[in-house]
Amino acid sequence: EAQLVESGGGLVQPGGSLRLSCAASGFTFSPYWMHWVRQVPGKGLVWVSRIKSDGSSTSYADSVKGRFTISRDNAKNTLYLQMNSLRAEDTAVYYCARDPDLYTSGYYYSYFDYWGQGTLVTVSS
Amino acid sequence: DIQMTQSPSSLSASVGDRVTITCRASQRISSYLNWYQQKPGKAPEFVIYAASNLQSGVPSRFSGSGSGTDFSLTISSLQPEDFATYYCQQSYKTPYTFGQGTKLEIK
Numbered sequence: 001e002a003q004l005v006e007s008g009g010g011l012v013q014p015g016g017s018l019r020l021s022c023a024a025s026g027f028t029f030s031p032y033w034m035h036w037v038r039q040v041p042g043k044g045l046v047w048v049s050r051i052k053s054d055g056s057s058t059s060y061a062d063s064v065k066g067r068f069t070i071s072r073d074n075a076k077n078t079l080y081l082q083m084n085s086l087r088a089e090d091t092a093v094y095y096c097a098r099d100p101d102l103y104t105s106g107y108y109y110s111y112f113d114y115w116g117q118g119t120l121v122t123v124s125s
Numbered sequence: 126d127i128q129m130t131q132s133p134s135s136l137s138a139s140v141g142d143r144v145t146i147t148c149r150a151s152q153r154i155s156s157y158l159n160w161y162q163q164k165p166g167k168a169p170e171f172v173i174y175a176a177s178n179l180q181s182g183v184p185s186r187f188s189g190s191g192s193g194t195d196f197s198l199t200i201s202s203l204q205p206e207d208f209a210t211y212y213c214q215q216s217y218k219t220p221y222t223f224g225q226g227t228k229l230e231i232k
Binding site for chain 1 (some may be wrong): 170
């Protein structure tokens with residue numbers, strides 16, 4: 001069964017940096033788009049970023065654009081999120097999620113079929 | 126950005142009840158609408174994609190419908206394990222956006 005395991009979260013001061021990792025197992029990682037989604041404890045889900053299967057295309061939420069960088073290493077079956085210039089409002093649980101980008105009936109459908117357990121990032125002095 | 130609005134924000138129901146959660150998009154998104162279930166302290170789990178297609182393994186008491194701007198998730202006969210928070214999410218275009226969530230509680 002597919003499994004995603006995030007790591008790298010922790011406490012960081014405002015303005016600091018952190019790199020999250022998401023290790024994939026139980027499936028062939030390279031064909032899938034991957035995403036990061038975050039959630040402030042007790043609040044709703046917020047999409048952060050996505051990366052194409054071969055790493056050639058990325059997208060970001062406006063709130064993180066220019067500060068966060070998504071990347072992947074298909075040889076290591078690992079997704080990354082480099083977070084720089086962190087702010088208090090970046091405090092959240094960060095989830096990685098797999099996206100099959102399913103092609104059916106002439107269209108591609110994006111959805112998150114497997115999620116990691118999440119890693120907590122706390123930005124505070 | 127496309128705004129997703131769910132209603133109600135919370136709902137109390139009993140085991141065996143039929144419940145419907147609605148989700149409205151701020152612009153037309155065809156059928157690019159997904160539903161997730163999240164239990165306290167856990168990661169979300171995928172339920173439905175493309176408005177009405179059930180994830181493998183999800184019980185058939187769950188169903189989804191809608192297209193354009195208005196969508197719904199229906200649970201035909203609530204079971205104890207269904208009490209959770211449900212989120213809709215549009216994948217029509219980035220930034221992908223979620224509804225604020227509907228918390229389904231036991232009456």
